[in-house]
Amino acid sequence: MQRALTERAVVSVGGGAVLDPDTQRDLDGLPIALMTISAEAVANRIGTRRPLLREGGVEAWEKLVEARREIYERLATRSWDTSSRPIDD
Numbered sequence: 813m814q815r816a817l818t819e820r821a822v823v824s825v826g827g828g829a830v831l832d833p834d835t836q837r838d839l840d841g842l843p844i845a846l847m848t849i850s851a852e853a854v855a856n857r858i859g860t861r862r863p864l865l866r867e868g869g870v871e872a873w874e875k876l877v878e879a880r881r882e883i884y885e886r887l888a889t890r891s892w893d894t895s896s897r898p899i900d901d
Contacts, residue, residue: 814838827876830883839887846888853895 816823817838829835849857851870858865864872885891894901 817842827880827884830880830887836883836887843890844888846884846891848891848893848895850893850895857899 813823813825813829813835825835830839851874854865854873855870864876868875
């Protein structure tokens with residue numbers, strides 16, 4: 813990932829990537845887009861296609877997001893709520 817961050821490109825990382833302090837340092841100072849979604853929209857969009865939702869439902873997803881929220885918001889330079897957008901957008 814470090815090499816990708818030196819390129820002029822969009823790099824999409826998984827939600828858990830930011831849990832690594834080294835990754836947080838690598839991302840610090842770069843333009844970071846945080847795309848959020850409501851629990852209702854998550855349930856409508858992906859139902860139980862993801863293991864987390866299949867096993868723990870939307871409540872498990874909400875707990876995971878809440879546990880990471882501070883990191884996400886600290887790193888983000890811009891944020892968009894995507895709840896009302898179609899998933900393909």
